[in-house]
Structures are given as C-alpha cells and as structure tokens.
Amino acid sequence: MINGNREFELLKKIGFIRTSGSAEELKAAQILLDEIKEIGLEGKLDAFPVRNDIVEEAVLEVVEPYQKRYRVTGFTCSGNLEETVAEFKYVEDLNDIDLHDVKGKVILMNTRPGIKNFEKIVKSGALAFVTFQGTIKDSLEESDLEERKLRESVKKYGCLPGFNILARDAQEMVLKKAGNVKVKLIQTEKEWTSHNVMVSILGSEYPDEEINFCGHYDSVPFSTGVYDNGAGSVIIMEILRHFKENPPKRTMNFLWFGSEEVGLEGSKYYIQKYADTLDRSILTINVDVAGCVLGRDLAMVTSDESLCHYIEHLAKEINFSMNVKQQVYSSDSTPFANAGVPAVSFARFGTEGGAFIHCRYDLIDWLSSDSLAHTTEFVLVFADRIDKAKINPIVRKMPENMVKDIHQYLDIKTEEK
Numbered sequence: 270m271i272n273g274n275r276e277f278e279l280l281k282k283i284g285f286i287r288t289s290g291s292a293e294e295l296k297a298a299q300i301l302l303d304e305i306k307e308i309g310l311e312g313k314l315d316a317f318p319v320r321n322d323i324v325e326e327a328v329l330e331v332v333e334p335y336q337k338r339y340r341v342t343g344f345t346c347s348g349n350l351e352e353t354v355a356e357f358k359y360v361e362d363l364n365d366i367d368l369h370d371v372k373g374k375v376i377l378m379n380t381r382p383g384i385k386n387f388e389k390i391v392k393s394g395a396l397a398f399v400t401f402q403g404t405i406k407d408s409l410e411e412s413d414l415e416e417r418k419l420r421e422s423v424k425k426y427g428c429l430p431g432f433n434i435l436a437r438d439a440q441e442m443v444l445k446k447a448g449n450v451k452v453k454l455i456q457t458e459k460e461w462t463s464h465n466v467m468v469s470i471l472g473s474e475y476p477d478e479e480i481n482f483c484g485h486y487d488s489v490p491f492s493t494g495v496y497d498n499g500a501g502s503v504i505i506m507e508i509l510r511h512f513k514e515n516p517p518k519r520t521m522n523f524l525w526f527g528s529e530e531v532g533l534e535g536s537k538y539y540i541q542k543y544a545d546t547l548d549r550s551i552l553t554i555n556v557d558v559a560g561c562v563l564g565r566d567l568a569m570v571t572s573d574e575s576l577c578h579y580i581e582h583l584a585k586e587i588n589f590s591m592n593v594k595q596q597v598y599s600s601d602s603t604p605f606a607n608a609g610v611p612a613v614s615f616a617r618f619g620t621e622g623g624a625f626i627h628c629r630y631d632l633i634d635w636l637s638s639d640s641l642a643h644t645t646e647f648v649l650v651f652a653d654r655i656d657k658a659k660i661n662p663i664v665r666k667m668p669e670n671m672v673k674d675i676h677q678y679l680d681i682k683t684e685e686k
C-alpha cells in the first residue's frame with residue numbers, strides 16, 4: 270500500500286541543500302541507503318568524479334560612467350581572467366545583431382550559457398559573459414547569489430570566463446548605462462566525488478528483461494530541493510518498497526542519481542559504465558519534480574508514440590487526470606533514451622505561483638503527502654502492468670523525431686547520410 274505520510278517523512282529527512290559532490294549530497298545518499306536497508310534490501314553507492322573548480326576571486330566593477338562594485342560570483346570551470354577593464358554590453362537575445370560588435374567586451378545575457386548558444390558566444394569573441402539570478406522584485410534579504418558551473422558539455426567550442434549577479438543589479442547596470450567594467454576571475458581546478466545510489470530486485474519470471482526506476486537526489490545551491498527532486502526520490506523509494514513486498518516478474522533497478530543539476534552527470538556516468546547491460550532494459554521510468562499541492566501530473570514519453578497512447582488509455586481507465594506528451598525532458602531519462610532505452614518521465618508540475626524551482630522557495634510547505642501518494646499511485650499502476658505483461662509491450666525502436674530531439678538536446682551532430 271502506498272503511504273504518502275511515509276514518503277513525506279523521508280522527504281523531510283533529505284530536505285537540506287545537497288549540491289553535486291558535496292558532503293551533504295553524500296549524507297543524503299546515506300539516508301537513502303538506510304531506508305533501503307529498512308525495506309530489507311542492500312543498496313550500494315557508485316562513486317564517480319565531478320569537476321568543480323574553486324573560485325578564489327571574482328570582481329565585477331563599473332568604472333565608467335559611474336563607479337560601483339557589484340556583488341558577484343564566478344562561474345566555476347570557466348577559466349581565469351586577469352584584471353581587465355573592458356566595454357560592457359547588454360545582449361538581449363544572442364542573435365547576430367546582438368553579437369556582431371562584442372569582440373573584447375563583457376556581455377550581460379538574459380539566458381544561461383546553454384549547449385545551443387555557447388558556441389555563438391565563444392565565436393563572437395566576447396571577453397567574458399555575465400548572467401543574472403532571481404527577480405527584480407526580490408528584496409536584498411531574499412536575494413541568493415549562487416556560484417554557477419560552466420557545464421562540461423557546453424565547452425566543446427571553447428571556454429569563456431563567466432560571472433553571475435543579481436537581477437536587480439543587472440537592471441541597474443542597464444538603466445544607468447554601464448560603459449566600462451573592471452573584471453577579474455581567479456580559480457583553481459578541483460575534482461570532487463559524487464554518488465549514485467543503486468539497488469536491484471531480480472525478476473522471478475523474466476529476469477533478463479529489466480525495468481529501471483530513477484530520480485535525482487541532488488539539489489542546486491540555496492535550495493532544499495524537495496519539489497526538485499527529493500519528491501521523485503521518495504516516490505521511487507515507495508515503489509521499491511512495494512516491489513520488495515510484491516516481487517516483480519521482471520528485474521527492476523532502482524537508481525537515485527547524483528549531480529543531475531550540473532548536467533545529468535550521474536545518469537551519464539551510469540549509461541557509460543553499464544553500457545553493455547542496457548539492451549536488457551525494456552523501459553526507464555524517471556520521476557523529476559512532484560509533491561506540489563497546486564499542480565498537474567504529466568507523462569513525458571521519449572519513445573515510440575504507442576507508449577503515449579498506452580499511458581493515455583491507462584489514465585482514462587483508472588480515472589487519473591494525466592497530460593501525456595511525446596518529448597525529451599531535461600532530466601535523467603534522456604541519457605537512457607539516447608542509449609536506445611524507451612524512457613518516460615513522470616512529473617507533477619506546480620502551477621505558476623504554486624511551486625518554485627531552483628531557489629530558496631523550493632520548500633516542503635508547498636508540498637503534501639497526498640500529492641506524493643497521488644503521483645506514486647499512477648507510476649505504480651503503470652509499472653506493475655508492464656511488469657505483469659506476458660510479453661514486453663514496449664516498442665524498443667526510438668522514433669526518428671525523438672532521435673532528432675535527443676540529439677538537439679545533447680548537441681550530438683547527426684551524421685549526414
């Protein structure tokens with residue numbers, strides 16, 4: 270029996286900041302391991318390296334036409350920059366017009382450096398980039414400024430030093446027409462250890478067919494990460510408990526990934542390490558964000574369209590309000606799909622104003638045991654039906670539209686035929 274209160278209690282236990290490779294992330298992994306043990310199984314930790322440099326000094330100071338030193342953090346892993354005075358430019362959309370005259374300048378952007386836009390920024394010849402965080406209506410007391418990480422995946426076209434400032438300061442710099450800025454970034458290389466938590470139950474009838482359940486348990490800085498994604502972590506745990514008590518016919522792997530928030534590093538590591546076992550995986554079920562009181566449930570299917578119809582039909586049959594889409598989700602399901610494993614991500618998305626992500630307002634106050642149990646119920650019914658089927662009902666082949674979207678998301682150049 271699904272028990273939302275039990276899920277909620279576990280969620281409270283892991284509801285602290287637990288960023289990639291930190292001691293707190295490991296502490297959360299230990300709590301998950303303890304829970305697995307309490308269920309009567311032996312889980313294990315799988316360690317992997319994550320690079321995250323230590324910023325020694327970050328400076329961003331307007332020197333002309335006014336003088337002001339701003340509160341700033343550096344992007345880790347974005348390299349060093351000796352103290353330099355350079356022109357400042359606000360680039361709104363990173364299009365050709367924005368970027369045609371930014372050589373040697375410090376550019377303030379509306380977005381984060383992503384896989385699609387970082388190549389353009391590097392090629393533009395800009396000296397450094399600046400992102401901003403929070404909203405202009407945040408008071409100073411409620412403004413958090415995180416040290417962001419320049420992801421490994423965006424750096425294949427080169428590297429550029431980056432800074433992060435508050436939204437209210439970004440607005441001030443644009444409003445007061447900041448002209449020349451003094452910038453400096455000094456950091457030292459450092460490698461950390463992150464962990465995936467894993468446990469498996471061997472199938473009684475079809476042990477060679479495997480179903481994976483996963484969710485990431487790390488958080489971003491300044492966030493207790495209960496909605497994103499302590500919730501998915503405890504939902505997977507409740508499903509593990511069910512199948513321990515009701516042994517499955519197919520082998521089930523339960524995976525809690527670390528370092529998702531810095532670029533899906535835990536799941537990418539898993540896919541690489543266990544590559545030669547993945548042809549046994551018939552399906553990966555990922556849960557990322559859930560538990561909010563005000564929200565709606567979604568299934569994002571990265572697989573053959575028939576699985577969308579299957580889930581839609583099941584939702585109607587059991588009277589569950591579920592929105593089903595065939596799409597790539599920015600989460601740990603995507604490395605599986607890229608490896609050819611049909612994947613579905615379940616999520617309960619908060620209504621705007623009803624839940625908050627990647628900030629200090631991702632709080633247990635907006636979540637409930639009922640909402641956790643609600644989403645868990647559907648995931649369990651779905652998984653149980655797949656498990657009980659006499660033949661594997663999931664089409665293995667990844668359709669072309671999904672391959673295209675996966676490649677676009679991961680920036681894999683599709684070979685010309």
Ligand SMILES: [Zn+2]
Binds near residue numbers: 497557558
């Ligand atoms: Zn997440």
